[in-house]
Amino acid sequence: MNLALAVPFGVASSVVYGTSIVVQHKVAQEHADDGEESARGLMRLIRHPIFLLAIAGDFIGFVLNIVALSAGAVVVIQPLVVLMLPVALGVGYLMxxxxxxxxxxxxxxxxxxxxxxxxxxxGAPATEHVPKPRYIGMAVVAVLVIGGVLTLVVSGRNRLIRGATYGAVAGSFFGTLAVMVDAASDRVSARGLGALFTTPRGAVPLISIVVLGAAGIALTQLSFQVGALGATLPANLAADPAMGVIFGAVLLREHVPLSVPHLIGYVLCLAAVIAGGIQLARPRGKVADNTGGVTPDVPGGDRLPG
Known part of the structure; x- marks a missing residue:
């Protein structure tokens, strides 16, 4: 493990993601169906050039995150995702x-x-453990099924509840995806790139990355259409590192101190991040929509190019 390499790449990934998320939310709000999430709204987003640029930014952030996870432990790197919120605040102001x-x-x-x-x-936990494919598959299926059930349960609820639930589920997908990236990179380091396609311990994490990534991106865009960013982002950025730490410890066997003082400290840290996230993600103004109503703005700004 090389934290001197992993942490800078992890921070850079969060900076890129934080910049992209400001643009994505703005465009998603402009193309939402009266504050309701829909497949039609997603199709309009896919055809929007600025949205596509933001998605390209997500890809760059993903590559940077792969480098970080390849050099460092998930339980250290994935929590860096919360840096997206301060970055989004600054980017919104600069724009x-x-x-x-x-x-x-x-x-x-x-x-x-x-x-x-x-x-x-x-601290600095180290790991060289690649979990068995069946354990990876069971974990991913459980996350997808539970996430799917939760999104169906809240489908008829208000925007705040839907936004928070969609954000938390998407965050759990991305946190689990980070563990899959770490497992895949360990396999590549041990057996070469071909191991991702020729061995179950490589192929299962790779397939999981594709499925979790697609589901997470789609659900994130749906949450942006709902518009309750003050609920969506804090829930997303709390669930993402939490899931990464849990599966990093359970599947990858990364050492996480579990004494009572440590557990209390973890809870307090999570509470501080959530409280700060709610503040940073709150609407900073109102923007008129096409129907004469208002929609919450992105954190840190109310005007973006395009």
Whole structure:
């Protein structure tokens, strides 16, 4: 494990993701069906050039994250995803949005402080374990089934509940995906790139990456159409690292200290990140939509190119 390489790439990945998410949310809101998620709205997004550029940014962020996960443990790298929120705040301001308020800076302190203390508590766990394919398959199927059930259960509820649920489920998909990337990269390191296609321990993580990635991206865009970003993003960025840490410890056998003081510290760190995330993701103004109503704006700004 090489944290000197992994952490900078993990941070760079979050910077790219945070920039892309501002653009994606804005475009998704412009093409939402009166605040309702729909397949038709997704198809309109796919044809939007600026949205496609933002998706390309996601791909770059994904590549950077692969490098980070290849060099470091999931339980260290995946929590860095919460840096997306402070980045989104800054990007929104640079793109013409309102100046961050004092409470926004306090939100950044909550996110950064919670992340920093968590990483200090975790330390530098190492792993060389690649889980058996059947365990990987069982974990992925369980995450997909539970996530699918949750999205169906809240389908008729209000926007706040749907946004939070969609965000949490998408975050759980991405957190699990990070574990699959780590498992696949370990297999490549041990047996070469061909092992991803010729051995079950390589093929199962690879297939899982594709399925979880597609499901996570689709659900994230649906959550953006709902528009409750103040609920969606904190839920997403809480579930993502939490799932990465849980499966990193269980499947990859990365060492996570589990003493009572450590557990209390983890809970407090998560609470700080969620509280800071809610503050940073809150609407910073209202933008008129095509029907004469209003929709919540992206964090950190109300004007984006295109």
């Amino acid at each position: 013409g949005g309102p100046r961050p308020s004092r409470s926004d800076y306090l939100g950044c302190v909550g996110v950064l402080g919670g992340l920093g203390v968590f990483l200090a508590l975790i």
